[in-house]
Amino acid sequence: MKKPLLIIVAAVVAAGLAAYLCFAPGRKPADFSFVLLSEQKSLDPAINTTLAGGRVIRALFEGLAGLNPRTLAPEPALARSWEISPDRLHYTFFLRPARWSNGTPVSAHDFVYSWKRLLDPLSTAEYDYMLFYLKNGARFRKGQLADFDSVGVHAQNDSTLIVDLEHPTPYFLDIAAFESLFPVNRACVEKYRTLWTRPENIVCNGPYTLTFHQLNHKLRLEKNPAYWNRARVRLAIVDAYTCEGINTAFNMYETGVADLIDDFPSAIADTLLKRKDAMVAPYLGTYLYRCNMATPPLDNPLVRRSLEMAVNKEEIVRHITKGGEVAATSFVPPGLPGYPTLTGVLYNPDSARSLLAQAGFPKGKGFPPLQLLYNTSENHKKIAEAVCYMLRKELAISLDPVNVEWSVLQEKMRTRDYQIIRGSWIGDYTDPNTFLDMFVTNGGNNQTGWSNSAYDSLIALAGQTLNPAQRMDRLAAAEKILVAEGPLINVYFYVTKFLIKPRIKGVYPNIRGYFNIADMYTE
Template sequence: MLKKLTILMLVVAMLGTFAGCKKAAPVEEMVLKYNVGAEPQYFDPRKATGIPEFTMLLNLFDGLMRYDNQGQIVPSVAESYTVSTDGLVWTFKLKDTKWSNGEPLTAGDFEYAWKTALSPEIASEYSYQLYYIKNGEKYNSGELTNADEVGVKALDDKTLEVTLEAPTPYFTSLLSFTTYLPINKKLDQSNPDWAKSADNYVSNGSFKLTLWDHNHTIEMVNNPNYWDKGKVKLTKIVFSMVEENTTEMLMFENGEIDWGPNPPPAELDRLKAEGKLTVNPYLGTYYYLFNVTKKPFDDIRVRKALMFAIDREAIVKNITKSGELPATAYVPPGVPDATPGSDFRKVGGDFFKAYDPDEAKKLLAEAGYPDGKGFPTFVLLYNTNERHKTIAEAIQRMWKETLGINCTLTNQEWKVYLDNRNNLNYDVARAGWIGDYTDPMTFIDMWVTGGGNNDTGWSNTQYDEYVRIAKSTGDQAARMDAMHKAETILMAEMPIGPIYFYTRPELIKPYIKGYYTSALGYTDFKEAYIEKH
């Protein structure tokens, strides 16, 4: 999930899709029906971790910066900003904006949100995204206990000063991410449970929350107190929470929803032939996690054997079918390297073959399991989704046929699945990561020791050091070199196994116009509208 540049770099990395150049008379009541797929785990921007939450939160809130409908990062709540000559001190002047309840939004709301996101009490998995701020990591770890030492300060109601640990060229991109969104300080202090229902929910974006029927429906309406409300055309967005892909497709075809982001793999060819499928870019990697604290997955040879036995070409050709690429590395294409116009993936190259059954058999035998003899049956965990199920079934067969080993498949609903991953209550688990911003660091810093998204139990001090180097210098060549070295370690020890690089096949009614779909995984409905049809 963010976080996360010349204009050329941004265009290449974001690969965003803006829909709607032709304008027709809009309908009077514009209600967009979107299947988000799962109940949000958290609806507090400080704690959200998944794409379902991100899409909704980035329509409910505005940060200092945001991506516009051309994929360029622009000021939002910020009126303007300046940066010191050493690149460390950023000073933001804020627009006159309001919360959805009519209260004025202040620089103090940003300061409060960021500092509480760093507090151990909040236990935000994304707190590390704020480590770019001076003393952010020390405060989060408890090394410092005085929040005043964290490098964010409201100089007055309309001025926010941010001091960084090191020059960060992509800081403006980070500022659009959910962990950098503001929180209504007054509300959070008086009602810590404000984000658990629609009753007291307050936001500052183009829409405001009006209904949260848990595990069923979320509704948000046009926010009359939004600073840029003249551009917001939709009356309401209704988010359904249907996890089953085939049901989503039937709802789309029956007119019950306008947008379904998870079409079933078995129907992709038909949907494409009928012109119902839209494929958008997606800056991310689909992979499997190993719990390296459990035997036999504490053995690098076992982890590599399982990954080399996967026929990635077969998966993208026969299952995903939407232009995905077999992943033979971790960081996907579309992320810039040090030289303008260069690509981190092209510079780094491949780390293994897309399918290497002979090497897989050899490694498993070296680990003490020739032809799979003596290898324990294990559980492959995935969150409920037809695509994940189909992929897991295919990989289960590949492991059996190539290595002679057995696994059972277990699916769980989103929140339960995340809890088990976070608590290392699994053997092997499905996972995916979509960049939070357009820099390799959004992928690389996940796997530092104790990182909030490092659900593997893996730790490597040299890897941690390369990440530290990349974060502590403004020299782009040195940063990229350190991150390439970190990725080399990650792929050599393989606590995660990349399977393919994402695209984003979706079902979208042709009368939905004006939206912006980002390669970072979210959809912005600020300027969306519905054509008469």
């Protein structure tokens, strides 16, 4: 079995790596290189929605707070310190002296401009709700309030930012460390508009600048000489390659083109998991499929639960992914402090058939043919084919897997131009709310059309609950509704599966797969 694999690896390397390596002969080699398994949707902090984009944005920009790479605890970043009022509604951030890459000062006014831009009613930002915690933030975004001065963010002076919240939010400092809230340079954005993130235009305040970017191929980051904490940055040049194939990424790692990849081929996972350069840990992420509520009969919760009950998720993690993933019966991954793990939808083909019959489709009769969209990836293909096979076998319905490119999948999800579509959700902060608040009615990342007033009420009530145990109980009650009636087919919980060269230091196992290039170094 190993010999054919090596032949495949050699063939792919010979055919493909030249295209990655010859983009600009004579360029200095990078101190560190890694692979992004999808193209960044945007390098604009307000527009990006992808994990790949977030990793690059963290290198180019810096927010009020950062995260400790070991513990994920919020730490001072552009804000040297902060004060929180006893009622936890009022935050005062004190900014340190810092400059943009063009030499101009970073100020509290940059945050006011950037947060207003994220909440602009005309913005296409999908992470707008990250600022609904601000006083009047949601009202301004929805056009119910015209005066941004009424929103809870103000610059007291150039170095002091005042933030007022609607309700106490125990994870607000985690949100302040999230990429969507990073500042952007107003003069740059308004001068270059949609072209402002190009290497020749972009103005950054983070540890790196962008010096090269070829879409769907490669970008180069170089140490920002204007960064306030440049002594912290030990990797002078960093390359990030973009590819959609896990096998290609693995070949780049094995041949020394890349120093880190965040996934590896399932066909050889058993072997790779035993290697010393493998870093495997539980991960705050869920692999799933979304159902479009505008597509009958998927608008019927009996049908949706029938589909999920007919999927043997244990078979998928045992025979396809094979990397230690855990079959999901709920939406929120296990491991969050104080939050109970819900036992939700279990594999039960008999009950699945019964539910489908109750919905009006006994033995699949009259059930319309549907399509399941997935983006290009060996594993996505295998999983989609397995799910479609299981549903045909157990329910006698027609479901065809359809491959589209990543950008097409993103657009179809955004516009709800699908029937069933592959998705995932990775926690943006270490709290169950990062999973659950996205499915409130008309939530920016809902993208299914699902709506449930009881669910909305529980999420809102949890957001106003000061007692930690009561808050978790209300979030768990909301998740029960989501799992029983919601638009998702949850497949498995991810694990971090890094391969990282031993010389690379500063990357640590944590439940978010989080690393910051500015913390990394070589030995």
